Amino acid sequence: MEFYYIFNVARGHRFHVEVLPQWKVRQLQENIAHLTGIRVDDQVLLKGCGEILDSESLIQCSPSENNADSPVYLFQRSSRSEREDNRHWDQEINEITSIIDVSIENACSSERDPDLHRAYLNIPLRARECRNASQSAIHACARFVEEHRLIHQGWMALVNNMDDSVVRLKRRAARFQHQVDKVRFFYFF
Numbered sequence: 001m002e003f004y005y006i007f008n009v010a011r012g013h014r015f016h017v018e019v020l021p022q023w024k025v026r027q028l029q030e031n032i033a034h035l036t037g038i039r040v041d042d043q044v045l046l047k048g049c050g051e052i053l054d055s056e057s058l059i060q061c062s063p064s065e066n067n068a069d070s071p072v073y074l075f076q077r078s079s080r081s082e083r084e085d086n087r088h089w090d091q092e093i094n095e096i097t098s099i100i101d102v103s104i105e106n107a108c109s110s111e112r113d114p115d116l117h118r119a120y121l122n123i124p125l126r127a128r129e130c131r132n133a134s135q136s137a138i139h140a141c142a143r144f145v146e147e148h149r150l151i152h153q154g155w156m157a158l159v160n161n162m163d164d165s166v167v168r169l170k171r172r173a174a175r176f177q178h179q180v181d182k183v184r185f186f187y188f189f
Contacts, residue, residue, distance in 0.1 A: 002061045004028060005071035006045070008036060009154035013091055019059055026055040030072065037116045044075040048153060050160025073154035095139050103129040 017031045029040045045053040049066040107126045113119040
């Protein structure tokens with residue numbers, strides 16, 4: 001089994017599904033439906049270039065086609081299902097802020113401690129608390145940046161898909177107009 005990477009653009013969440021190379025995209029979509037709750041009929045899977053994955057085609061598992069940095073982008077066609085509130089970032093930011101606030105308060109209380117020996121012994125503990133709080137903040141920021149990058153790439157894939165659709169529609173319109181002109185020509189002569 002191999003990992004197939006998917007990024008849910010609406011929720012800003014990257015995940016992977018274990019797939020077999022002989023699977024069709026439909027089997028991948030069924031697994032995605034099981035994991036996300038998005039029905040197969042409501043799923044749109046786009047490559048970075050904007051190409052829609054066909055349900056009946058085989059999954060391309062090559063690292064150049066799909067990897068953690070270049071996942072397939074999952075969009076939901078409709079919002080039939082109950083939309084989940086996307087406040088996990090706010091909650092995580094609040095938790096990190098409270099950890100930082102507690103660390104600062106503990107460090108300040110050590111400064112006010114009249115027993116200098118105890119204050120001196122508490123300095124390494126308070127420093128570790130502050131370091132842990134800052135590391136949590138840095139890791140969260142790095143994850144937010146990565147999720148933002150993937151959201152941007154997902155929307156760019158959608159724009160690429162729309163550009164391709166517009167080009168195809170213009171070609172169809174030109175062919176249709178050509179047929180209309182032929183009919184008008186034969187009708188008037």
